[in-house]
Amino acid sequence: MRPLTDNVAAVRESVLNRGGDRDRWATMFGASRRSAAVLILIAGAWDADPTHPGGLPADADVLLTERAATLRQHSGQVAFPGGSFDPGDDYPVGTAMREADEETGLSAAGVDILATLPTFPVPPSGFDVTPVVAHWSAPSPVRVVDEGETARVVRVSLRELLAPENRFQVRREVIGGQDYLGPAFFVDGLLVWGFTGGLIAAISDAAGWDQPWDRADIRPLDQMIELAGSRQESGFAAVHPRHLHHLADPDGQGRR
Template sequence: MLFGALDHTPSDRPAAAPGVPRDLDVLLLARATTLRAHAGEVAFPGGRIDPGDVDAVAAALREAQEETGLDPAGVEVLGTLPAVPLAFSNHLVRPVIGWWRDPSPIRVVDEHESAAVFRVPVADLLDPANRGVTVIRRSGQEWRGPAFTIEADGDEHLVWGFTAMLLDALFDRLGWTEPWDREREIPLPS
């Protein structure tokens, strides 16, 4: 999870929580629709640890550069969160949190991996009007998770699943979460 300060287009809306500047943002990407897993979903940059990576931090910085073109030298790593198991894809994810102290240009580097790369104001993610839940119903089971609707580069995106769970948990932990309608269902893209 890479946070920075927007150099343009801050949120039109101030966050209700004190200490959340209108220009605080998070780097996200829309995965390519041709991928086998999580196609078209909005996610943080990241991926597997390669043999040449020293640790999860090195892997996160390498993946962010490969997926978004950012210069890792401008990132101050703040730390890692405890590993989170993803039952659906059978992965163990160790989130890395960074401050983008010296933002560099970003872009889609490989269209086979990413469809779009964008920075989203945190205040927009905290806006109750942009919050809801996604619901997956399968075989008589129901899974509900937090979701965010965002606009980036003129397109509307849905942040859900693992990415939304991490953002939701982090905002809760920091005391930034504003009251939102936890019964509002946002349909998943088909």
């Protein structure tokens, strides 16, 4: 992870080079912004595996949550543990760790903070989110703590998540000719896209973990949400009413 932690600006550069102008998107959803933090918690061997791109170890995994389908914002979406700043937090690390504990029961013991990444705006919820990268040197048990907030807590293999066959892009029309287009992953029944998917893609790029994958494989976001069997909202309802596209899939490109 040293290429990432030694140059945290590379993550933002990766997002911008992909055309992900998050500041432009943020302006579409209003100017009011709140501070938040997420915990990017990666477990596995500390030593690099020289046989794999970027030295990614075979046992490396990342902690993810699936948000409850009943939440008002980003319902059902896959996310890193995290949430909004509370007074008294040692922001951003304290916020990320407190929220991770509240969502997953995570013990702070064995969590080694490595780096704080640049802050990103996350429309339409109005948050400015600071990602905190950590190594889980002594993993503790995790679980769903509050079913009203979290539907699922999982540790996902990074090699499986980043495998070329599990990567594609999703597209959705937002305003007239303006399209949302971003990286996505499908593994273990989870559709990972949006802020989380974009951040995973940028981290993988900056850390050198990427393998060649088909960037021309572009799928309708609403269709992929349906195929994943999740009850998540795309998050764009604020500017474009949500409607499901029941599209034919003659080539099987939307299924895995």
